Amino acid sequence: MAEPGPQRVLVLNAGSSSLKYRVLDVASGTASVQGQVERVTDVHQALATVHDRIASAGVGEADLIAVGHRVVHGGARLVRPTLVDDDVLAEIENATRLAPLHNPPALAGIRSARAEYPHLPQVAVFDTAFFANLPAAAATYALDAEASARAGIRRYGAHGISHEYVAGEAARLLDRDPAELDQIVLHLGSGASAAAIRGGRPVDTSMGFTPLEGLVMATRGGDLDPGILLHLLRHGGLDVDGLEELLHHRSGLAGLAGHPDFRDLLAALDAGDERARAAYDVYVHRLRKYVGAYLAVLGGADVLTFTGGVGQWAPRLRADSLAGLQPLGIEIDPERNTADQPGPRRISAAGSAVTVLVVPTDEELSIARQTLAVLG
Incomplete structure (x- = not known):
């Protein structure tokens, strides 16, 4: 045959x-x-x-x-x-x-x-499927319950294909069963999101009702006081379309520094651009906040993994975002972090209680596998 x-x-x-x-x-x-x-x-x-x-x-x-x-x-x-x-x-x-x-x-x-x-x-x-069964406490906004139900408002998350794949690859790299691990995954690219994953299933994530919430991104600002939106509508000369354009295209790194691409931002930072410095500092500060929050949500983590174009190729960002977190069990090895290696690797120091990894995501392979599964 x-x-x-x-x-x-x-x-x-x-x-x-x-x-x-x-x-x-x-x-x-x-x-x-x-x-x-x-x-x-x-x-x-x-x-x-x-x-x-x-x-x-x-x-x-x-x-x-x-x-x-x-x-x-x-x-x-x-x-x-x-x-x-x-x-x-x-x-x-x-x-x-x-x-x-x-x-x-x-x-x-x-x-x-x-x-x-x-x-x-x-x-x-x-991308939202991985987060479809988030715990109610993580998925629910503290809005009028009837209004939320009518409009279908909840936290949907995004980047789920990547988060699921990377969490699985991290467990495989460590030769561990995903069910045994508490993980934080940081998907950092043009879009950016964090996920807290317990036993292979997500318990929280930074993106919400839309992909606007959470971390600072290339053109999106992430977390925002909703009162700012009301203020801009009433006093900032913006209508709904103008507000949408601002939030999706003129915020984040583009809005702060004029550089939506992280590579350009780092080049401007090295050239002494003060706007680039401010944007970088905001980006790092927000990232550190989410790491701390998810350590609390999980009650500590076994693994923290960087992925995405920025997460994989920006060792300076990895070092700065985790600097000084030794009391929380996180310590990066400088030489491992800066080594020019394309594949999955450990970058944490030998004594770090939390294993820190860099794992390239492969959304396309995950999509191909899931496509084949649908075809039976």
């Missing part, structure tokens, strides 16, 4: 500022085609570029079994990987009101893939 051929899945990961793509053999995890379009300003043009690159590599519809898509927000109904049909597409579009920066590029990716590969199943994998 002939051996079955490779089960290749095309994964499209359309983020707020980048478009990643990989053709993955799910069993081996190897990619026959992969790439990324960065600093995307026109998602439709970026998608056309991606399809051209895939075709130029000799991969067509007959070489694939499915297309898997990262979708940031599934709302209250889409809480597991789902085969896409017109109704699911409409539900994703409806959830765009909760993630206006992220769901539109994912929708564009799904529609372009349906047109490019009309006979392939399309599967949506949701």
